[in-house]
Amino acid sequence: MTKVAASLAAVLLALAVAGCGEDGAEPGAPQRATLVLDFTPNAVHAGIYSALRRGYYRDAGVQLDVREPSASSDAPKLLEAGRAEFAILDIHDLGIARERGLDVVGIYPLVTRPLASVIARGDGPVRRPRDLERRTVGVTGLPSDDAVLDSELEADGAHPSQVKRVTIGFAAVASLAAGRIDAATGFWNAEAVALRRQGVPVRVFKVDRYGAPRYPELVICTSRRTIDASPELVNSLRDATARGIRLARSRPGAALDDLLAENPELDRGEQGEELRALQPALRGSPDALDLEGWGAWDVRYGILRRRPEVQETFSFAGS
Secondary structure, eight states: OOOOOOOHHHHHHHHHHHOSSOTTOOTTOOEEEEEEOSSSSOGGGHHHHHHHHTTHHHHTTEEEEEEOOSOTTHHHHHHHTTSOSEEEEEHHHHHHHHHTTOOEEEEEESSSSOOEEEEEETTSSOOSGGGGTTSEEEEOSOHHHHHHHHHHHHHTTOOGGGSEEEEOTTOHHHHHHTTSSSEEEEETTTHHHHHHHTTOOEEEEEGGGTTOOOOOSEEEEEEHHHHHHOHHHHHHHHHHHHHHHHHHHHOHHHHHHHHHHHOTTSOHHHHHHHHHHHHHHHSSOGGGOOHHHHHHHHHHTTSOSSOOOHHHHBTTTTO
16 A cells, blocks of 8 residues: 555645535535545545446435545544544544544444454464464554454464564565564555565464454444434435445446546556455445444453443444
8 A cells, every 4th residue: 555645734725625514505416525535545445436436426415525634543533623524434543533532423334344464474384373472573553453463362372472563663565575574463455465466475364263353444434413414414425335335346347447547546456456355345234243342352452441332433333
């Protein structure tokens, strides 16, 4: 993945110029809204770009403006301040934002399983998480990385204290390719794909196979104020996005074309492989997700201080 380009100041300025409200809109005109991504456009957003390019949002009465973020931590503030109607958040960031008093709500899961994993070189001695004892694992420094690593080690009968952790930021691909570490935390749909494309063999240990419940890694969110003031907008955005994700699942080649048409700077080969890897995470439905289990897991591994109220955190809980 490339480095996030847009700054928060640029996002705020663009939103101010575009306007997020409906003041002055003609009766029957599409309702304008802004969606802030969690990262630069990539394969995980293919369903959104399909819905955008094929007019699904327009058909639902939404004129959607999709924007890149400056950093994932900015999105909850944009929602709370009314500078954007929607944003994609990592589920852990959603929980943290709510603990900090921001009334943001998950309205639709962009994927239906965790994307987090521990990635080891396939030509090395690590064949399962417990083989990492007395070896070196790279982490970004985010609390969720330690949670993923600890969960996998404990689930496989190892003790987390027996692993040497080094903070490598977001250099998992370079560090593993160079053989500087034995394993690293990363997304199986991104870093693992990038390593394979470089010819580096990998073994991928997905966190929902080692201790974690089935939770959605990425969630489309909005503010409680937007839900109360514009329920039709929220439902329309959700329905159109679901339609786009269904297309990405059933016709990934067409979704890839849509993603690249809107973002021609992306590499077709890389994004195509990422989208193929993502297919298992595009299947399923919200009612199959273990949101209560996610909350308990986040507390157990120190991401959150207390278990969140699931019905307040997700509008699709129990749907």
